[in-house]
Amino acid sequence: MISYQSIKPWLFKLDPENAHMLAEVALRVPNICQVAFNPFLESHFITNPILKQELFGRTFFNPIGLGAGFDKNATMIRGMQILGFGFTEVGTITPKAQAGNPKPRMFRHIEEQSIQNAMGFNNEGLISAQKRLKKRFPFTTPIGINIGKNKLTPDAQAINDYTTLIKSLHELGDYLVINISSPNTPGLRDLQNEEFITKLFKEAKALTSKPILLKIAPDMSKEDAVTLAKLAVKNGADGIIATNTTVDYSLVKEPKSFGGLSGAVLSEKSFEIFEAIAKELYGKTTLISVGGVSSAAEAYRRIKAGASLIQIYSALIFGGPDLVKNINNELTELIKADGYTNITEAIGADRK
Secondary structure, rough: OOOHHHHHHHHHOOOHHHHHHHHHHHHHHHHHHHHHHHHHHHHHHHOOHHOOOEEEOEEEOEEEEEOOOOOOOOOOHHHHHHOOOOOEEEEEEEOOOEEOOOOOOOEEOOOEEEEOOOOOEEEEHHHHHHHHHHHHHOOOOOOEEOOOOOOOOHHHHHHHHHHHHHHHHHHHHOOEEEEOOOOOOHHHHHHHOOOHHHHHHHHHHHOOOOOEEEOOOOOOOHHHHHHHHHHHHHOOOOOOEOOOOOOOOOOOOOOOOOEEEEEHHHHHHHHHHHHHHHHHEEEEEEEEEOOOOOEEEEEEHHHHHHOEEEEEEEEHHHOOOHHHHHHHHHHHHHHHOOOOOOOOHOOOHOOO
């Protein structure tokens, strides 16, 4: 069998967005013919009981999930399960379809194993997502739905975009994520403030009993991140996802002057924000860590710091289709080596 690492140099000759589209074509095939992929599913979807936990009223067979941004239009849910992901977060979905920012808008930093993107919430919109999710939900693995405002929606009316999405999608996923932390929609991060968070969660919790989480940016101070996270939880957030991409362009040698960085260079910056939040909120809400996770060792560090779940995205591009399987198998051994019989015993071990 041809290894991913042997064909990766050829894939990397393609424009990054075109390579992503090629991957999407392949990962949509299981929607038509899943049986042919069952052997891959059996070898890559790790169901060791040591990794199993119950969250949000669902069973997570393993803690490694797909971060938002890869499956923008809910087209690859089956494909992601076949790759071994224990859950998938689709989106970011906006009320109206939008093309996103001008191309080129995705760039590889190969030496740093990182991605810089300025996609701008390009997606087919609410109606398209609704149709696909109705066909897929409920699914055998949990589905999260990441939602955001349209680019042309003024900040003063942004809350209407979020409530529209919640009303329309809350019955089609296992949890919802409020995305106000992407750097690629003008003014979006300005919504990371007390007034907006308070009002949004008050209205959101009146609309649905489904878990609603807040995803935050890594570029604020630790103090501000903790304050924002605590405020969200106080007003009804069921969890915090930390973090989105960074605009700290000093992390790579040849950055573009726009977009957000993800991948290996984000690892420490993301962990520092997560660690600060976990010190305050571990045991009080569900914490999900994302940003620069590419190995079982890094995933386990986040878990022991307080993360119930881990998300990856850019690491998949560099690590290939065996990445999730390898992380889950190695994570199982790390948990066993510490004398735990289940992942729930390891979660927050460094906090206890």
